[in-house]
Amino acid sequence: MKTATINKSILIVLLIFLTTSCKTRKDVVYFQNVKNFETMVDTETFNAKLKVGDILSIYVSTLVPSAAEPYNLVMKSGSNSQLIDYLIDVDGNIDFPVLGKIKLLGLTLEEAKQLLKKKFADGNLLKDPVIIIRLKNYRVTVAGEVRSPGVYPASGERMTILEAIGLAGDLTIKGRRDNVLVIRDFNGTKTYTRIDLTSKELFNSPVYFLTQNDFVYVEPNNSAVSGASGDSRINTLITITSFLITTALIFVTRN
Known part of the structure; x- marks a missing residue:
């Protein structure tokens, strides 16, 4: 006995x-509540907004190249030369040639272009300038239970959380998919948002589109x-x- x-x-x-x-399948499969042939209309018009500490490349051109030269400062290193970058300071400004201090904090890249055009027009400085602005520090960090944790730059002007996870090689089997944390900093204020990768509702999340310097953390699941x-x-x-x-x-x- x-x-x-x-x-x-x-x-x-x-x-x-x-x-x-x-x-179980429920632990690891993404978008579990998506139905066959279901359609979701994308109404998102996300554009990254400029933050303190952002680094910008700004190029100005006109039909008369010599007229734009004062606004395209070049830094030389030996036989090489490149346009200088502009840092958004703690007050949200850049110090631009001739125009002086310009507040760009909180603007999108398109809004920043229009502001520069307006200042050129108001001062009768340039006629119909073409302005190209690039955000040079658009990158995100992915850490935790992913195959390749690291810092990943955006190839364009925006990046989704799914793209970031793809760049990091996807979650490992030990990664918790229903509670991914995104830490966002905007001018000293941090926000913490959690999303569920197993639900289609992630497409409506305010952190579906990542902003520059977002931190994505995948916590370990119970088995890990x-x-x-x-x-x-x-x-x-x-x-x-x-x-x-x-x-x-x-x-x-x-x-």
């Missing part, structure tokens, strides 16, 4: 180990936390099973 009880205990330990080690010490679960199982088997053998030997 006691031998049967010990054998039953061994079986229970094995079942507990298996049920806590296995991952439980196995944080490597093979601790297996070692524990072996220890418990060995103890039960040893106890059973002692009991059988004595009887």
